[in-house]
Amino acid sequence: MKAARFDYIRPRTVQEVLDHLAEHGDEAKVIAGGQSLVPTMNVRLAAPAVLIDINHVEELSGIEADKGTLRIGALTRHAEIAASETVAAHAPLLSMAAPWIAHEAIRNRGTFGGSLATADPASEWPACATVLDATIHLVSARGTRQVAAGDFFQGVYETAIEPDELLTHVEIPAIGEGYRAGFSEFARRKGDYASVGVAVQGRVGASGAIGRLLKRGEGRLHDLRIAFFGVAARPMLATAAAAALEEQPLDESTLKAAQEALPTDFTPMEDLYMSSAAKAHLARVLLGRVMTTLYHGEGR
């Protein structure tokens, strides 16, 4: 279990990274936390000729909030996100999901951008990014571009990143007034990739500005975005389930309708330990649980 030979480059600036990427193209691989890449190389499923280590590119790290937008640098570690008050205030969904990511040692090393770029279909960040409608910023020697999370994840370990591109940071619209987040996951062991997981954000309250001012008790659900992971090749937005809940209070019948809409949204793919039917069942159960917590305000 030894990696094949490779050259190792440790640039200090984004510009240097881009120069190397331009030179080596798909012969090169960017390494950040290395939590997925290194094992893959050690079992020789990946054998890049060149490793470009971005751990010393300081401009890629950090969390900032400005004018309603949360900006998370690609090199930001999972543990930093888990501990960040800025993240908790602007994107509480990320704070809720962070403890579910693997184990402490991995969270200390693994990065936000690395997880998105790896695009494991059972990992947490891609689903969260999808729910939050995050914008993923890519840069190459050719220029910069922005890709919506919904378009970014394309398949199992497949994203919109071109071989010469670097994921620099992600922008997330800050959570609005009256919105709540919810997160739930089922895994065989704590810290494992999810068998099935779900991330949700939406507003609970009466509709319209007046309703919001009155803060009526009989809250209704609005602008719900629900994404499941571990069920398909990429995070799946459950639009039919969300539609079944839109403008509705959460009660037994609306929840049931949403659960029954799930097969319209996706048919889960099986994995080593779980059949499609079991995953479909778990998706229904998790939807019920996450919506119940979110609706009753325990989710924020």
Place this chain on the structure above:
Amino acid sequence: MSEKPPLSVLDRPNSYIGRSVPRPNARRLLAGRGQYPTDMVLPRMVHVAFARSPFAHARIRSIDTEAARAAPGVVAVATGADIARLCKPWVGTLDHFAGMKSPPQYPLAMEKATWQGEPVVAVVAESRAEAEDALELLDIDYEELTPVTDPETALDPATPVIHEDLGDNLCFSSRVDAGDVDAAFADADLVVEEEFHFPRHTGVTLEPRVITADYDPSEERLTAYHGSQTPYQMQDVYARHLGLAEENVRVLCKDLGGAFGIKLHVHGEEMTTCALSMMLGRPVKWVADRLESFVSDIHARDHRVRARMAVTAEGRIVGFDVDDLTGVGPYSVFPRTSAVEGNQVIKLVGAPYAIEHYRAALKVVLQNKNVMSQYRAVGHPIAFAVTESLVDKAAAELDMDPVAIRRANYVPDDAYPYKTASGMAYEQLSLQQSLDRLVEFIDYEGLRREQAQLREKGVYRGIGLGTFVEITAPGAAFYGVGGARISAQDGCSMKLEPSGRVQLAISINELGQGTETIVAQVAATELGVSMEDIRVTTGDTGSTPYGGAAWASRAAAIGSEATVRAARALRENILEVAGAVLQEAPADLDIRDGQIVGRESGEERLSVAEVGRVGYFRPDTLPPDFHPQLSVVRHYAPQGLPFAFTNGIHASYVEVDVETGGVTLLKHWVVEDCGRVLNPKLVEEQARGGVAQGIGMALFEECLYSEEGQLTNASLADYLVPLSSELPDIHVTHVETPTQYSEIGAKGAGEAGTAASPGAIMNAVNDALRPLGARVSAMPMTPERILTALGRI
């Protein structure tokens, strides 16, 4: 006149026996100064890596090694035929298993590869990475053959025969038949039955299998730094199969990162590594990486058991009828075979219960999957999951409490000696006492109340019991009588240093279970010195007495007896010298706290160090012809019955999420009776570690093979072992029923944790599911299986 000297080590003053003294080697290990075989580095050492068969069953048409030989750093490339010229094949059968068949097995595959992962070609290079690079340049032409991967059809005429010379795929079959089973079942008021499935799993030692073989052609000596539980057995195997003189083979293993029965079998990689060292005249090292471990370390379990139990209306268990089918690898593993687990299953079902009618049939069939053999608690977890599950099922049908049905049916504590229907002889067990202790230990009534209250709130909790009887500390009946050259006895040598301290060397070795602690406790107690004065050496066939080492829960039971005898002999010899110095009768003297004292007065007369000084440097001051004997060696072979049976009972408390099928372990308890407890903390650690492995079996671990014979979860990302977050608090308490056949009375404790925990957890899960009419009888009890049982998917 003085009194007679104390008869037993148990009567010694300042005894360490029964005390939870810390491990003397803990500081060394925590300081990173452990000497694990993986750490071994020798001058001129090269590394071997193996090309493995990608197919479960394939003919090897040709092997082109040219490009690999020319690769950077490569020192040698060897095929099966090359290694076969240096190493004789082995046959994994035992004479007392009548009719057992297995073909000769070579270190590397010869004409055919018979499992995915079987080593085929060895590449030796200056570094492991270079060896792995060169593996990619090998061109091996395989012709795929139909693999045999379903035990149920292994004997069908339509199924290919893996080894044509054997005639069929049957490795071994056996039957036990006692009493009149047919009549007992015909007359029974209730018959409960079930088909159980226990899949394959594997040991997952933290330190993988490893060897550094160093052959010195000038003396024809092989030194093997081998991660082995059984250095003496391997000394014998290397000598015989590599054509070396036994005394020229030395096997060393100081520290070992976990063994669990994985590291006492003969695997092709270690044999090949030794042969390569002989071929090259330089040290060759092999360390299994985790991917190799999954496809080459022995697997265990894989039993399909159909069992039924006959019961009277009053809840009296009358008989068992058991059918066990187990699929092993393409070869029975040498030298302990792949039949012992099944053989123990068909002896141990029903073992705690007083029954007359017992029938059990075993079939062991060959498969094109990784080889199978003994792993911690061999057969026990299967036998007791089957037994205890049927007992709970009967209790539920009769509306009896699980505690009550057990109390009514156990072999009573006053019924010993006792012989079971399957032929096992118990000296003395404490089944009833252990059950009573458990009921109190877990507050059984309180738990039942809590369970009932929570059930009203829709919370499904279950309580499961799992009784075990365990085979420990075997004598020669296990292997020796079958022709295997595996020692049933062990030896301990002791040397007084001039300083007054003691060097102790023993054939029982340290696997992390605390051997070095226990022998130091026993030696210090019997000698009358401090534990700090005892320096223990283990794991070196060149400097310790010959013995069986550590397997089948024998280290404490047998090692402590060898130790106490050596210590007594050394004490007597020290007192001889002291008596000569003091001109007193040695019988009037004793050693306490490192001082020679008057036996009756307790008055300090002389230090042990002074005896050392005089004995070694001033023997001229001693009487003529007095030769101080300050080194001794004593051996001990287990006495009395073939095995020292132990017993105990587990309880598991679980919560099942009936929506997700997830199981949360809330608590686990163990009441164990391993005879005399030498060190309660070490016994408890053994129980806890064993329970963790039992939890793995019950809920997580499973080697998943495809129909094509591909192991599809061969990494730690996909093969699930329980992690600390999955483990509940595990509480352990002791009942002590010492064996009368030895002086100290210790029996084995290494496997009790694994023996009954899977069954207890299975009973707890089924107890939780019972109100919903669901039942699980296949392990691991995955969410998928539980949801299916609940009819939710």
